Amino acid sequence: MIDQFPLTWIPPADETLRAPVRAFLREVLGSRSPATRARSWMEFDASFSRALAEQGWLGLTLPREYGGGGRSPFARFVLVEELLAAGAPVSAHWIADRQSGPLIARYGTSAQKAFYLPRICAAEAFFCIGMSEPNAGSDLASVRTRAERTGNGWRLSGRKIWTTNADRSHFMIALVRTSGTPEDRHRGLSQVIVDLFAPGVHIAPIEDLAGDRHFSEVTFDDVQLADDALIGTEGAGWEQVTAELAFERSGPERIYSSVVLLEEWLRTLRVAGLAGNEVARSDRRALGALIAELSTLRELSLSVTGRLAHGASPATEAALVKDLGTSFEQSIPAVIADALGARPFQRPDGDLADTLAYVTKVAPSYSLRGGTREILRGMIARGLGLR
Structure with missing residues (x-):
């Protein structure tokens, strides 16, 4: 199985997308509280989706003749990383852009492509x-x-x-x-x-x-x-939906759902350090472990993206990354809550407390959406020939 995850790098042409996306998000989103940013996946804002479409950043991987960007999955990887890190409200266009559009582009008739894909790219058609x-x-x-x-x-x-x-x-x-x-x-x-x-x-x-x-x-x-x-x-629905789920399960969104909370905890630790307060060794150790795991999962997700870019349908590998990624995402609020609970007489920063409260409530859903953990592990076992 190891050889199914070759080391992969984002091509320079796609990496250059990062700077203009960051500049756009700073201008459009302005200052938003961490608790609001943590709702990125779930926050429905059609006007934001249309603004993104006006930049040509919806349907990045869809054919140009239908209004898409005609770019590789790596371009969308960069875009998604920046959207989630900024806590952008992506819910309106998310499913259409991530999987419905690519599914129609791959299996749809000429008429279906001509009707739906331009509307997806213009944020005029949202899918569930x-x-x-x-x-x-x-x-x-x-x-x-x-x-x-x-x-x-x-x-x-x-x-x-x-x-x-x-x-x-x-x-x-x-x-x-x-x-x-x-x-x-x-x-x-x-x-x-x-x-x-x-x-x-x-x-x-x-x-x-x-x-x-x-x-x-x-x-x-x-x-x-x-x-x-x-x-x-x-x-042929089963074969098609398996290919669709490879799009749904493979991206960086499966490891970044709690990233705003992680960033907020890191910020509070930095503030404490700059104020001359010693950061507990246990906090440094826990933070380091989370960042190391995030880095490893990002490499796995990039590897699956590379296989998608070469026309493969890595359903088993995508399921594995999704299972590992959601377990990681769910661990973040638990680790941070334990760290804060170790010092019950130190009141946590208000933004951190609010963000932690929200992410703790929604984290159980991470291992449900896109396929439950139990179903995914069955798929992985079958993919490995173990059942």
Whole structure:
């Protein structure tokens, strides 16, 4: 398995993107509290997404003829690093840019590419993904939502759950069963594009522990889809969704969800040091361990990005990075809380306390979104030939 993660470097042409992105973010975002910046993944701001699109930074990897940047996955890697480090509100365009657009570019018809890709690149079309279902979770092979052929298209019935931004998106790419039964597992699955404003689509937001309502349950009551709603080949949905999940699971977003909190803790330790207060050896040791792990995970993520740049579909490697990355992200608030708890009579900085409180609430979701830890480890085991 080691030889599947060759050392990889960001090409200089893509690294040069970093400076203008940083300058843009400083100008557009201004001063934001760390607790606000920590919401980067979940903060929906269509105007920010449009501003990013005006810079030509949405759809960086999509073909130029459809409004994309025609650049390599390394360019998007640089962009995502800077967006998350700045705590930019990326939620509106996130899924369309990261996976829906590349999926359509790879499997879509000429008409689908011409319609959807320019709108994605202009931040005029936001997507959500319909994979998980009630009583199924991340076991995608047990999908029950069904699309049946009609005289002029498809009739869609079923439910999806934990669908991020369904109530704010224009379209969903749904994994559905077009033949067979759930007992057939992978066989008979297909992907369709659903207009979320179509009659029969009902969206019910779900409030989470942090008080946010970015998840939804979506019900399809005999929704009529056009014949061209199908993406790719009927019955090839499992192969397609596996390729899609490689885009979803491989990027730096799987290691940087808690990076604003880590940065804020580092800032408070520096302030303490500059004020002449000795930083505890245990804090230095814990901080060093986190940074060393982050550096290693970044190299793994870069390696997977390199394989994507060469046209591979590294599903197993992406699942491994996602599993390791989310474990790391979840450890950050725990480590910092333990460090602060070791000195209960020293009141933590207000920004640090607020950021820690928020990240602690949302961190359990890190190992759920994009596939649960248990499902991922099953995939990894199969990829290694262990089951």
